[in-house]
Amino acid sequence: MAITDWPSGERPREKLLQRGAASLSDAELLAIFLRTGMQGGTAVDLARQLLQQAGGLRALLDLRAARMARLPGMGAARRAQLLAALEVGRRYLAEPLERGLPLDNPEKAGQLLTARLRGLPYEVFACLFLDNKHRLIVFEQLFQGTIDAAAVYPREVVRRAMEHNAAAVILAHNHPSGVAEPSQSDHAITRRLVEALGLVDIRVLDHLVIGDGGWVSLASRGAL
Template identity: 70%
Template sequence: MAISDWPAAERPREKLLQRGAEVLSDAELLAIFLRTGARGRTAVDLGRELLGASGGLRGLLDMPLSKLRSQPGLGNARLAQLLGALELGRRYLAAEMVREHSLTKPDDAGRFLMAKLRHYPHEVFACLFLDNKHRVLAFEELFRGTIDGAAVYPREVVRRSLEHNAAALILAHNHPSGVAEPSEADRSITRRLVEALGLVDIRVLDHLV
């Protein structure tokens, strides 16, 4: 049965407009972007299949582009819509970070940095540069490496901090392996950066993994 034949209250688009996006399942939200199904399957069926094949919404949205292209039912138009929606979400989080108020909630920084870094298949080391009121000045991905590690140079972090006239930093890097526990190497580079930045009166507020 086509979605157009469903009761109006059960159709994903109508349900969203009447009751809000939060009541929709992941498959129904995907159906909003997919718009139509394929080969006798509704858009909701297709959404369920995509989620099942990727292990859930996060697995689907974290897929490399090359693998997303191979997913059944995801042609160029649908893929462009999906990737565009994902980027809108990232930019929304980024916009929240650069408002005039001070950054007072660590969770805000955590959500933003997770959205920026978690999809990379290799390690990325990044910095969130803050002024003396903890307002965001800039975000930069400074170093990239293999899945096993990224070479981090304190001198470069100090240089970029001074160029941004930062008073404080939040450091972050991803673990593509999925292990969130900081390694001894992570603790070592954090200590080196705290010492190097301390020489120019710049504080390290946190190092998020």
């Protein structure tokens, strides 16, 4: 039976408009993007198949484009729609913190950084450059590495901080493994950056490690 033959209140699009997006299952939400199914099945059937093969909605959206392309029914147009929707969500979450609000605790910084860095298949080292009231000047991804590590150069971090006239910095990087627990090398680079930035009177407020389930604040652990 085609979705158009379903009762109006059970069709994903109409259900969303009548009851809100929270009332839809993962498969129903995904079906709205897919729009059509494959031969012999509806868009909801295809969505359920994709979610089962990927291991859930988050796992599906975290797939790299090349791997997503190997799933049934995931042509270029559908991949583009899903990846664009994911990026819209990330920017929506990050935007309120990019308007000069003070980042005075790990929760605020963690929200912004999780929206930007979680789920990336490679390691990225980034900085939040702040003014003397700890308001965000700019977010920058400074170094990008393999799935294992990113080479971080303290001299470059210092140079960028001085160019932005930053008074403070929050360091951050993601763990592509999804496990946010800091490594010994994470602690080591933090100490090097604290020392290098301290020479030019720029304070390191925190270093956040971003994983799939959240983040770890080195400052909260007394590691700064």
